[in-house]
Amino acid sequence: PTITYVQNDGTKQELEVPAGKRIMQAAVSAGIDGIVAECGGQAMCATCHVYVDAAWLDKLPEMNDDEDEMLEDTISMRTAESRLSCQIPVTEDLDGIVVRLPETQV
């Protein structure tokens, strides 16, 4: 599946990501700026915050309580499109998904 990461300044980066990888992991291994992921994917740091394009929100796994709580602590404002990118495994269904990166994570 292809994932498009959009930086706060509008720069787009497209990655081909194998299914099963997390949206956070793919960005970190490709060196995409804007995802920090301090806790390494444990839903404990909120520095992998992304805004998921509204068209894709319904296709994501439901948010659990840990994620919901962490999203209360993001540095950039939480919106209805906010998710932790470490909690989103890539699936074929998500092919073409667009995630916007917040202005800052820390």
Ligand code: FES
């Ligand atoms: Fe820490 Fe996602 S990497 S919450």
